[in-house]
Amino acid sequence: MAASHGPLFVARRAYRRRRLTDAARLWPILGLFLFVMPVLWQGDDGQLPQTAFGGLYLFAVWAGLILGAFVLARRLGRGSGQSSTMTARPWPEDRGE
Amino acid sequence: MISFNLLVAVCLAYVGFLFLIAFWAERRADQGRGGWLHSPAVYTLSLSIYCTAWTFYGAVGYAARSGLEFVTIYLGPTLVFVGWWWILRKLVRVGRRERVTSIADLISARFGKSNLLGVMVTVISVAASTPYIALQLQSVTLSFSVFATGTPQGWALPDQRATAFWVAAGLTLFTILFGTRNLDADERHHGVVTAIAFEAVMKLVALLSVGVFVVWGVAGGPSEVLAHIEASQLADWPMQPGRWVGLIFVSAAAILTLPRMFQVMVVENVDEAHLATASWAFPLYLMAMSLFVVPIAVIGLEVLPKGSNPDLFVLTLPLAYDRGGLALLAFLGGFSSATSMVIVAAIALATMVSNHIVVPLWLASRRGRAGDAGDVRGLVLLARRLSIAAILALGYFYYRLSGGSSALAAIGLIAFVGVAQVLPAMIGGLFWRGASSVGVGMGLLTGFSVWLYSFFLPSFGAGGLLSATLIAEGPWGIGWLRPQALFGLSGMDPLLHAIFWSLSLNILAFVTGSLLSIPGPVERIQALAFVRVFDGDAAAPSWTRDSGAEAEELLTLTQGFLGNDEALVFFRTEAGRQGKAGFLPDATPDFIERLERRLAGAVGAATAHAMIAQHAGRAVISAEDLLAVASDAQQIMESSAELRQKSEELTRTARALSEANEKLTALSVQKDAFLSQISHELRTPMTSIRAFSEILAEPDLAPEDRVRFTGVIKDEAVRLTRLLDDLLDLSVLENRKAQLTIRAANLHDLINRALAAASNTRPERAFIFDRDQGAEFLPVITDADRLVQVFINLVSNARKYCDADPPKLKIVARRKAGRITVDFIDNGAGIPKEARGLIFEKFVRMTDTARAGGAGLGLAICREIMASLGGSVAYLPGQGGAAFRVTLPVRPLSVAPDSGS
Structure with missing residues (x-):
């Protein structure tokens, strides 16, 4: 079935672009991982995590996530040229599966 | 304060x-x-x-x-x-x-345009949004x-x-x-x-x-x-x-x-x-x-x-x-x-x-x-x-x-868990081709019921909609059916309990139903179109067969939903896409599918599908068709976009050619008839002139007869002159040598002039004119006399041919995007479809010469006049009678070389 998924080797730019979309897919997963992290914080001494620290942590992760998304969106948008309306396929190299 | x-x-x-x-x-x-x-x-x-x-x-x-x-x-x-x-x-x-048009529409469109699913999602959404x-x-x-409490003024x-x-x-x-x-x-x-x-x-x-x-x-x-x-x-x-x-x-x-x-x-x-x-x-x-x-x-x-x-x-x-x-x-x-x-x-x-x-x-x-x-x-x-x-x-x-x-947050969460019941159907629909409407129906029903029972109804508090004993002990004392401790899962946070049971049972029912059912053809095609949406527009092959639907019938239907203008614009674009002139495209599967999608934008996929099916009498797809569709899809995906485009272009050209051919064939018949026509047209008045002048030569003619016959000769001579004038006019116009006198005019005055001038055509008929006089006050820079000539022609045609009783003529003038359109719509029988392509040709008359009383050059002249004014005149189908639309630019497109003369 791999045969129908395009050529084995692609040009450097296309390759970079595919990895960029991979990054766009993986970024929220990293975010989820970091957001769920506080669940593990309950230490064995039974002490609860601190709201002040937890808040700072969450907002820091949040800001980092947004920054990353900003960079990814900019780069993905730049490569695709005019991606408006319903024409052909604005984001090539993607089979949506 | x-x-x-x-x-x-x-x-x-x-x-x-x-x-x-x-x-x-x-x-x-x-x-x-x-x-x-x-x-x-x-x-x-x-x-x-x-x-x-x-x-x-x-x-x-x-x-x-x-x-x-x-x-x-x-x-x-x-x-x-x-x-x-x-x-x-x-x-x-x-x-x-x-x-x-909505999330219910999405689910319904994906799963075979099933309206039942649309209704289910609607009910869930309304129920969940109410608390919100x-x-x-x-x-x-x-x-x-x-602001009321603690104010010094103490307003109550x-x-x-x-x-x-x-x-x-x-x-x-x-x-x-x-x-x-x-x-x-x-x-x-x-x-x-x-x-x-x-x-x-x-x-x-x-x-x-x-x-x-x-x-x-x-x-x-x-x-x-x-x-x-x-x-x-x-x-x-x-x-x-x-x-x-x-x-x-x-x-x-x-x-x-x-x-x-x-x-x-x-x-x-x-x-x-x-x-x-x-x-x-x-x-x-x-x-x-x-x-x-x-x-x-x-x-x-x-x-x-x-x-x-x-x-x-x-x-x-x-x-x-x-x-x-x-x-x-x-x-x-x-x-x-x-x-x-x-x-x-x-x-x-x-x-x-x-x-x-x-x-x-x-x-x-x-x-x-x-x-x-x-x-x-x-x-x-x-x-x-x-x-x-x-x-x-x-x-x-x-x-x-x-x-x-209750606290604000608690109410909001009830809504969240409620609408989340649509999630499995949505994600399944987008990513899993095997998700079926049966599965979605079962999933939605299960999830919604569990949500109602375990979260929504208890939200009114014990003794609200559910009695306190029911919440504490379960219905009929069955412990494992307690709303907030289903299947003995007590000690769980009620919110978590509701999320857990409603969604897991929902997904279970959805997957089971999907695995066990076989979706219908429409559903499978929609599944492919949704899941492979990034594979280009051709992912969903056309699945309708030539249905033999009448484009005009579809136009009438579309007008009901989109309004007259929108529908006409859409149909004209589609006709243009097929390489056809005018407003009526062929009812090809391709066109019907686009029309259905357009209607879906107004009333939802399920309804649009039902309407089109009802009107187009769409054939039921057989198993062989489905197999053909499947292999088509495979091929289409593998073929390049270029090939697709070329084939589309070829189809367009072929259609244009065949239309031109049809017209040419009809025209050549016309052209053959032209000579005999013109001789006939010239001969009839000449014959009577000759006959009557011979009678006049008789010496013993009563004076009153003499007067009468002279009158006949004069009338025939006038008719002959008019015919020759028309022919001359037409040839000048066709060669684009007509002198235009461009000046500013008020459309309202021009229409008035035309109505007055046309009133001596069959003056015995009392016509009802339906006009919006206010809308007619539009300035226009054009050759006013020529334009009036076109109007007169259209109005007299209506007077001649409209067979309704009482006859009515509606005149609608509008200005849109730098162009003026004037529609003349009567309430008669209209022009049969097969004749519409020819009415603007020379010597074409719908009825006998006797009744028409003209040579059949009127509309041909109109067409040429409008072309030289930079506009057009076209037959407007689907208006419930004969209807013509005159379109012209508000001012001449370019400064015509002869505008100053």
Whole structure:
């Protein structure tokens, strides 16, 4: 079935672009991982995590996530040229599966 | 201090201002000057209706009760948007491609255009949104009462129910005025979206102002705030892992499935590229909204007297420090949050109710009476207006029933879990070709019932809708059926319990049903189109066979839904796409599919499908067809876009050629007839002239006879001259050598002149003229005499041929995009379809010469005149009679070389 998924080797730019979309897919997963992290914080001494620290942590992760998304969106948008309306396929190299 | 009257005045002024913004945006959009209204910023801001009054007031209350847990409600959506490449991108693409009008429409379109599923999703959405709307009414009411208590003037606490009622009534009015002003073909509401975007700015500014005031004005800086937090009762973070993960999940699900979010995210989306901006900008907005929540909660708990409602800290904190202005700003922020949510939710739900319940019912009631569908737009608009009122009324009754007592956050979560029941169907529909309508139906039913039983009904409290014993011991004392401890899972947080059971049973039923059922053909094709949406437009092969539907019948149908102009423009574009002139494309499968999609944009996929099937008499697809479709799809996917394009072009050319050929064949017959025609035309008057002059030569003729015969000779000579004049005129026009006298004129005067001049054609017939005289006052720079000549011709034709009794002629003049159109529509039998291609040719007459009394050159001359004036005259089908449209530019396109003469 791999045969129908395009050529084995692609040009450097296309390759970079595919990895960029991979990054766009993986970024929220990293975010989820970091957001769920506080669940593990309950230490064995039974002490609860601190709201002040937890808040700072969450907002820091949040800001980092947004920054990353900003960079990814900019780069993905730049490569695709005019991606408006319903024409052909604005984001090539993607089979949506 | 702020008086009650001032508060009401501020609210009214604010709503009036919103009204102006919406009105202005709508005007700009109508004029095609969208500009920055269609920018990613407005799109992102409109998404902020996710932050309702629940966020604005409730988040602080939530934080005051359970610390950082409130933030989960914003982390879920953040992850969904940051991960736009996974789901949102596909959702928006599918939504735009299929012209989806609501989330119910999406599910119905994906699963075989089944209206039953549409109805189910509609019911779930309405049920889940009711508490949410109630929540908005409650928060506005509460915020009013804050200003009432503790005022020195001591104005009486306003009746809360009355306040809620007036708020609901006002919102109904606003929503109806802007949400259902017209039935857009694509369901976009530019005015509303712009107003919502403004409200988004308003609530952000308000919350940030209160936050800044609290952090720097009260606490004295960020580090002091941290110290306050550590010293407060919120210092420890009572993390509940189950709730933490469950809430992130359910809020992520809700942003995808809340009807109002779907409306702004998918339906109102004007450009897919906006999603890329929203992927970081919307999380940024959410973060900004949550930034000061914990500080406000902590300071509120510390400063305000014990027992004050933490849901209202945003208002009571500034009031405690006597900052009336800031409190008023905060009040407006909360008001914005509530109103924007209610408006969009009501529009989204009303669209669903009208498209999936009212219109199908109406269609069913007139089954067997196919044919003229009439103007359905009025019905749809009325249905939407009533739905909006009904939905707000439901919200109001929920508010009264629930007593408006429970904490804001709890109510919001009920709605979240309710709409999340649509998630399995949505995700399954987008990513799994095997997901079937049977599975979705089972899943939705299961999930919805479990949600109702374990979360929604108990939300009214023990002894509310479910009796206390039932909640404590289960129905008929069956312990494992206790609503909040299903299957013996007691000791679980009720929220978590509801999420867990409703969604897992939902998914179980969905998957089982999908695995065991075999979907129908339409459904399989839609599955392919949805799952492979990025494989290009050809992913869904055309699945209709030549249906033999009459394009004109379809036009009449379409006019009922889109309105006359829209329908004609659409049909003309489609005809052009096929390489045909005029307004009627061939009813090819390709065209019918596009038409269906266009109609789906107005009334939803299921209804559009049913309508088209009813009219086009679409053939049922057999198994062989399906196999052919499957292998076609494989081939199409592998073939290059270039090949596709070429073949399309070839088809177009072939069609144009065959049409030209048809016309040529008909014309050559005509041309052969031309000589005999012209000789005949010339000979008839000549014969009578000769005969009568011979009679005149008789000496013994009575004088009165002599006078009569001379008269006949004169008449025939006049007819002969007219014929020769016409021929000469035509040849001059055809060679583009006509002298034009271009001057400014008033269209109204020209039409008057034409009507007066044409009145001596069959003067015995009393014609009724239906004109909108006011609309005719249009300035036009053209050769007025020539234009009047065209009008006279069209009017006299109507006088001659219209066979209705009483005969009526409707004249509609309009100006649109630099062109003027004048329609002449009579109420007669019209012109048969096969003759329409020829009526503008020379010597073509519909009836006998005797009756027509002309040589059949009139319309040919009209056509040539209009061509030299830079316009056109065309037959307008589907108007219930013979109809002609004259189109001309407001001023000559280029300065014609002979304009000065």
